[in-house]
Amino acid sequence: MAAPSIRARVRAEMIDEIKAVARRHLASDGANLSLRAVARDMGMVSSAIYRYFPSRDELLTALIIEAYDALGEAVEAADAGCDRLDLRGRWHAACRAARGWALAHPAEYALLYGSPVPGYAAPDDTIGPAQRPPLTLMGILRDGFDAGRLDPPPAAEMAGPLRADLADLAGMLGGELPETLLARGMAGWTQLFGLISFELFGRINRTLPHRDAYFDHQTALMADLIGLPRTG
Amino acid sequence: MAAPSIRARVRAEMIDEIKAVARRHLASDGANLSLRAVARDMGMVSSAIYRYFPSRDELLTALIIEAYDALGEAVEAADAGCDRLDLRGRWHAACRAARGWALAHPAEYALLYGSPVPGYAAPDDTIGPAQRPPLTLMGILRDGFDAGRLDPPPAAEMAGPLRADLADLAGMLGGELPETLLARGMAGWTQLFGLISFELFGRINRTLPHRDAYFDHQTALMADLIGLPRTG
DNA sequence: TTCTTTTCGAGAGCGGCGCTCTCGTTCGAC
DNA sequence: GTCGAACGAGAGCGCCGCTCTCGAAAAGAA
Numbered sequence: 001m002a003a004p005s006i007r008a009r010v011r012a013e014m015i016d017e018i019k020a021v022a023r024r025h026l027a028s029d030g031a032n033l034s035l036r037a038v039a040r041d042m043g044m045v046s047s048a049i050y051r052y053f054p055s056r057d058e059l060l061t062a063l064i065i066e067a068y069d070a071l072g073e074a075v076e077a078a079d080a081g082c083d084r085l086d087l088r089g090r091w092h093a094a095c096r097a098a099r100g101w102a103l104a105h106p107a108e109y110a111l112l113y114g115s116p117v118p119g120y121a122a123p124d125d126t127i128g129p130a131q132r133p134p135l136t137l138m139g140i141l142r143d144g145f146d147a148g149r150l151d152p153p154p155a156a157e158m159a160g161p162l163r164a165d166l167a168d169l170a171g172m173l174g175g176e177l178p179e180t181l182l183a184r185g186m187a188g189w190t191q192l193f194g195l196i197s198f199e200l201f202g203r204i205n206r207t208l209p210h211r212d213a214y215f216d217h218q219t220a221l222m223a224d225l226i227g228l229p230r231t232g
Numbered sequence: 233m234a235a236p237s238i239r240a241r242v243r244a245e246m247i248d249e250i251k252a253v254a255r256r257h258l259a260s261d262g263a264n265l266s267l268r269a270v271a272r273d274m275g276m277v278s279s280a281i282y283r284y285f286p287s288r289d290e291l292l293t294a295l296i297i298e299a300y301d302a303l304g305e306a307v308e309a310a311d312a313g314c315d316r317l318d319l320r321g322r323w324h325a326a327c328r329a330a331r332g333w334a335l336a337h338p339a340e341y342a343l344l345y346g347s348p349v350p351g352y353a354a355p356d357d358t359i360g361p362a363q364r365p366p367l368t369l370m371g372i373l374r375d376g377f378d379a380g381r382l383d384p385p386p387a388a389e390m391a392g393p394l395r396a397d398l399a400d401l402a403g404m405l406g407g408e409l410p411e412t413l414l415a416r417g418m419a420g421w422t423q424l425f426g427l428i429s430f431e432l433f434g435r436i437n438r439t440l441p442h443r444d445a446y447f448d449h450q451t452a453l454m455a456d457l458i459g460l461p462r463t464g
Numbered sequence: 465t466t467c468t469t470t471t472c473g474a475g476a477g478c479g480g481c482g483c484t485c486t487c488g489t490t491c492g493a494c
Numbered sequence: 495g496t497c498g499a500a501c502g503a504g505a506g507c508g509c510c511g512c513t514c515t516c517g518a519a520a521a522g523a524a
Contacts, residue, residue, distance in 0.1 A: 007471075007521070031347060036510065047513080048473050056511065115263055115346020116433050130435075157452075162445040169439050183446075187453045191419055194426030201348050203362075207401050213394040220389075221419045225457045239492060239500075268481065279484080280502050288482065467524070474516085481510065490501075 015052050017042065019062055026063065026107045031114065033060060060111070064122070065129050067108040072132025074101040079136050087144040088228040094136055095192050095219040102196045109200060113193060134189045135173070141185045141226065142175040150227055152178035181226070188222035195219070247284050249274065251294055258295065258339040263346065265292060292343070296354070297361050299340040304364025306333040311368050319376040320460040326368055327424050327451040334428045341432060345425060366421045367405070373417045373458065374407040382459055384410035413458070420454035427451070 021041050026033055035056050039046040053059040078097030082090040102109040112130070116122070122130075144150035155163070158180055166179035173182075195218055198204050199211060208214050253273050258265055267288050271278040285291040310329030314322040334341040344362070348354070354362075376382035387395070390412055398411035427450055430436050431443060440446050 005521080011471090032510095034510070035512090045474050046511080047475080050512075051472060110347035113347075113429075113433075115342035122434075158449060159442075159445045161442045162440075162449060165440045165442055165446070183449055184453060187423055187450050190426035190430060190450065191423035192426075193430070194422035194424075197345075197429070198422060198425070201345075202354075208394075208397045210391075210393045210397055213391045214397070217390060217394060217415055218419050218422065221416060221457060225453060237492075243500090266481070267483090277503050278482080279504080282483075283501060465524095468522085470519105470521075472517105472519075474518100476513105476515085478513080479511095482508095484505105484507080486505085487503085488501105489503100490499105492497105492499085494495100494497085 011052070018049065018052055018059070019066065022059055022063060023108070026111065027105070030107055031110055033063075035059070061123055061126065063108070064111055065126055067105065067112055068126060068129030068132065070105070071098065071101050071109075071112065072129055072136070074098070075133045075136045079140065084143060085147060085149065087140055087149060088223050088230060090140045091137070091188075091223050091226075091228055092216065092219060094133075094140065096215075098133055098192060099196050099199070099215055102200055106200050109196070113197060134186075137189050137192075138173055138177070138182065138185050140228075141181055142173050142177045144228065145177055145181060146175050149229055150181065153180040153184065153227070155180050158183070184226045188219075188226055191222050192219065243284070247294075250281065250284055250291070251298065254291055254295060255340070258343065259337070262339055263342055265295075267291070293355055293358065295340070296343055297358055299337065299344055300358060300361030300364065302337070303330065303333050303341075303344065304361055304368070306330070307365045307368045311372065316375060317379060317381065319372055319381060320455050320462060322372045323369070323420075323455050323458075323460055324448065324451060326365075326372065328447075330365055330424060331428050331431070331447055334432055338432050341428070345429060366418075369421050369424075370405055370409070370414065370417050372460075373413055374405050374409045376460065377409055377413060378407050381461055382413065385412040385416065385459070387412050390415070416458045420451075420458055423454050424451065 018038060022033055022038050025037055025041070029037075033056065035049050036046040038059075039049050049059075053062070074097045075094050078093040079090050082093050084090075141150060145152065155178065158166075163179045166182050170177040170179065170182050195215060199215070204211070204214070250270060254265055254270050257269055257273070261269075265288065267281050268278040270291075271281050281291075285294070306329045307326050310325040311322050314325050316322075373382060377384065387410065390398075395411045398414050402409040402411060402414050427447060431447070436443070436446070
């Protein structure tokens with residue numbers, strides 16, 4: 001394992017090149033990726049691809065994982081670039097980063113968050129990377145609560161079983177996060193996904209030309225709902 | 233035009249049957265509808281389908297329009313079944329109806345709100361039916377504001393161009409609806425879409441078993457954000 | 465160095481796809 | 495009763511994912 005053999009190295013490069021070409025095809029032709037077209041672009045015959053990926057779905061899975069990681073990294077980097085206590089600034093930065101990545105990589109975003117491909121079941125390798133964006137957002141809430149800058153909403157109205165579910169979810173975040181606060185955060189994440197999807201899938205283009213302002217206003221509404229203080 | 237000829241009648245029946253079979257295939261096999269499979273199910277050869285639909289996309293468009301109308305009707309009916317002044321009840325009923333229809337017709341929902349098919353551009357026939365669910369939700373806000381039961385949030389922070397966009401949008405609703413209120417309603421609609429999509433596309437199954445309670449809590453949060461009064 | 469094993473790409477081929485074209489048939493409109 | 499339009503069947507085109515086989519080349523063992 002110390003010295004990766006030449007054969008292993010060239011094989012890894014081959015895999016990377018296949019993924020790169022596939023990503024290009026994804027960006028230009030949309031979601032229905034054609035193995036044969038990728039092979040053609042590489043000057044290979046289609047069956048040769050199967051030396052590197054056992055099926056088209058496996059290739060798609062590899063692209064999905066990399067896309068999740070790219071999105072997650074963009075969101076985490078934006079969040080990390082803010083003052084830890086500027087909760088609202090972190091929220092907006094993370095949301096804008098997610099939208100920016102999605103607008104820059106629409107086909108990959110559609111691959112991640114669009115309708116699932118019929119026969120395709122996302123393997124377990126994807127769930128970790130898939131959770132990076134929401135975990136980043138919820139981390140802002142956790143930090144805010146830990147710092148005493150975020151008041152938890154009253155827990156009165158939340159049903160017991162739901163509270164237990166959310167408590168389990170909060171356990172994954174490390175710190176202490178009240179269930180009612182987590183629920184508001186999830187509302188924000190859910191709405192963020194909806195915002196980006198609506199914009200990307202062409203549902204608000206006609207009616208709302210000022211998309212940046214709309215986006216910021218909408219994410220600010222959710223920041224209000226969560227209770228993120230207006231000044232860092 | 234008075235008496236539809238027999239030929240026209242049997243042709244219409246044929247079209248309906250093709251759509252019915254296609255819907256069945258959509259429900260069982262997912263989004264990648266196969267014209268040939270539909271033809272097989274009808275005891276026809278594939279080329280015969282082209283007597284009734286010029287292309288697979290046209291068949292999909294017909295299914296999409298019908299699905300939009302079915303969803304819209306479900307939402308409108310749920311809303312209509314409530315006391316006009318029970319704004320919060322109407323909101324919850326409409327949201328639950330949308331979710332119920334989506335859970336009952338997941339493949340059709342994916343067709344409507346999933347990632348757009350690469351080559352496929354939604355024709356103008358679809359935009360009317362597509363607006364029925366959000367128009368129903370915004371109608372609740374308009375009624376509430378008209379009745380004086382909904383206080384508009386302060387308009388101070390909203391940028392001018394965005395306010396103009398939203399004013400145009402509000403014009404489509406007939407009554408008077410402040411832009412800030414409409415923005416909150418749109419946030420609710422956006423989050424509703426995200427909620428349903430996350431649930432349908434399997435993103436919260438593991439972590440949140442009590443889905444009904446979660447859904448109701450999340451829609452209630454948005455009702456709070458909008459300012460819908462808690463008692464009808 | 466020689467021999468064996470593994471890896472790799474090419475090629476043919478299978479069934480399925482959307483779609484087109486042609487060719488008889490059938491059936492309604494005149 | 496005749497004519498023309500509508501119709502379904504069939505063959506075929508180029509595409510797809512995927513499998514199998516075969517020869518070349520490279521890597522490891524003798």
